[in-house]
Amino acid sequence: MTSLSLASVLAEASRRYPDKVAVVDGPHRVTYSQLWREALTYAAALRDLGIGPDKTVAVAVPNTVDFPRAYYGVLAAGAVVVPVHLLLNAQEIAYVLRDSGADLLICHTALLGVAAEAAWAAGVPVVTVGSPSANQDAPRRLEELATEPLPTFVSRQAEDVAVVFYTSGTTGSPKGALLTHLNLVMNATVNVFDANDARPTDVVLGCLPLFHTYGQTVGMNGTFRLGATLVLLARFSGAAAIDLMLAEDVTVFHGVPTMYIGLLEAAAGRERLPELRITVSGGASLPVAVLEKFTEVFQTTIYEGYGLSETSPTATTNQPHFGTRPGTIGHPIWGVEVEIARAEVDERIELLPTGELGEIVIRGHNVFAGYLGKPEETERAVVDGWLRSGDLGTKDEEGFIRVVDRKKDLIIRGGFNVYPREVEEVLARHPAVAQVAVVGVPDDALGEEVVAVVVAAPDVAVTEEDLLAWSREQLGKHKYPRRVRLASELPMGPSLKVLKREIRRQLTDGTL
CATH class of the missing domain: 3.30.300.30 (ANL, C-terminal domain)
Structure with a gap:
């Protein structure tokens, strides 16, 4: 077995860039060495609460520096992270806590109302991070439980589960997708060292939700893997994003199509716009009309990509090495194969010739370890070693892949x-x-x-x-x-x- 932990992403950045600013959160500027020490301190507090390699910790924290502190603190303790979608209601959060078998919930004090209700319903203990709550009955703060930091992170195996992402539940209840340390370390690494012309000098806007796989892997983990700086924005609006990007000299923007639309609306009438070196779109298909208008207004190239929670998430993207083609999702990332299979055949994978329409299928280091407690669902999703995406698409003679639509849509x-x-x-x-x-x-x-x-x-x-x-x-x-x-x-x-x-x-x- 090979030892590997996702916690090493922040640990190594701390060793290489100790005095560099890792995260900008409003007026707060936190260096890599400071952030890693805080994560190890959280890990020590979690250990004292009985959290270790056989435990699972849910994290309900918005886009503040408290998120990476808690996230890497849980990983450093050797436990599994379950990021909680912050727009869920108490009943939905309680489902996630029960289904994941969470042993503890780390909750930001700003979210205590709905999350504490969910934890109580699920019988899960709560600790808080963030500003102290005015409520005298609020759960204990993790900072107050902390003692000396752990000397280093707890060792894990490459194929151990690191993070459980809950899918949106378009059919039935949400499913917990099991992502391993290998899945997530490789995806962050390949994104910044192979797929993009990313640089340690980059300043990245972190406006995607960190609880979501795109914001977490491509945004936060990718930035830390590179040793760049992540500027957090807790609540996105086009105007707020442009103001912050100008103030912090942001060079990299990761977003979903609705964010690009918001940026275009907010750009109207402005004399100055951010000078973005890399812009990446994912999460849904970007209308070509929006891509063309954004390119014209912001004078930059959008690299549209594609992925799923089950693929860590990146599977393909338009890449400088292969060139870009509007309306496509580019080529597979390094170490990953993406092909087109006959969509109507469920029990096996039949790959189709170039140009034919079928289901997009994926295999490689990014494919998840299965759905938590749902072996039949896993068997339907992974067939002959290929993940069935549920998306219809084509691949042309130059290898560019195009998503036509969701099978179910x-x-x-x-x-x-x-x-x-x-x-x-x-x-x-x-x-x-x-x-x-x-x-x-x-x-x-x-x-x-x-x-x-x-x-x-x-x-x-x-x-x-x-x-x-x-x-x-x-x-x-x-x-x-x-x-x-x-x-x-x-x-x-x-x-x-x-x-x-x-x-x-x-x-x-x-x-x-």
Whole structure:
């Protein structure tokens, strides 16, 4: 067995760059040596609470320096981290605590209301981090329990589980995806040393939620693996992000499509914008119209990538080595294979020739160890050593991979396949459209009907009839939406991804 711990990412950065600023959190500037010492101090306190290699610790902390302190503190103690999505309600958090078998919850004092209720319901003890609570009955603070830091982190094996990410639960209850130390160390390393032209001198904006796999691996762990500086933003808005990037001379931005849309809206009328050397998009498909506009306004190249919680998360990305191609997710990262398989065959993997449409399948060092306590779900997800992504796509002769749509989002209208992303790309080019989501809703005659939900651009007058007419001109007769609904906003998940299942529900029950 090979010894490897995700904690070594911060430990090594502390050794190489002890006096360099690791994290900027408002007025606080924390060096690598300071952050690592604090994590080891937390680890000592956790050890005194009985937390070690056979234990699991849930972490409910926002984008503050308390997150990496707690995260690496748990890893240094040798325990497993369960990041808690901060937009969940008490009942949903209690489910995660029970299902993961959490032995302890580390909770930021700002989140005590909902998280403490969840922990009480699940019978899980709580300790807090962050500013002291005014409530005299608040749980003990981890800082107050700390003594001398551990001399070093507890050794783990490469294939031991390091982090359990809970999927969004689009079908049934959320599942805990088991990510190993090897998965996460490799993904952070390959992201910064192979996939991108990242440098230790970079300043990275940490506006993606750190509890989410994208913000955690690509943002935080990748930055620390490189020895760069992470500037945290607790709550994203386009204006706040631009202001902070200008103030801190940020050079790298990782975001999801809704963030790029927000940055474009906030950029209007500004005399000065951040000089971004690297911009990365993931989490959902980025409309080509948004990519082109952002490139023009910010004078930079967006590298769109793709991944899942089950792939640590990065599987592919547009990379400087291979060049970029708008509308694609680039090439597989180093050490990972991504192919196209026959989507309708579930029990085995049948790879398809170049150019054919099928399901995107992945194998390599990034593929997870399975779903916690769900062997049948794991067997359905990993077939013949390949992870079935649930996404439909193609690979061209130059190796560029394109996501066509989610298998489950495919609309079958009157026997014809309609891919929502294709319709969204067309509508996104209308000057009055800021955001759009296309879904299928039940229809007695056709099976499903195509419906577009649109958020209009600020200060632009447009009607549903205008957008219907535009769609009719731009799309085939079986593709254009027969219904368009204007909305003030689209429902978003904790990772700022549009929740199409919620849109379908609202359309079906008439609340949209």
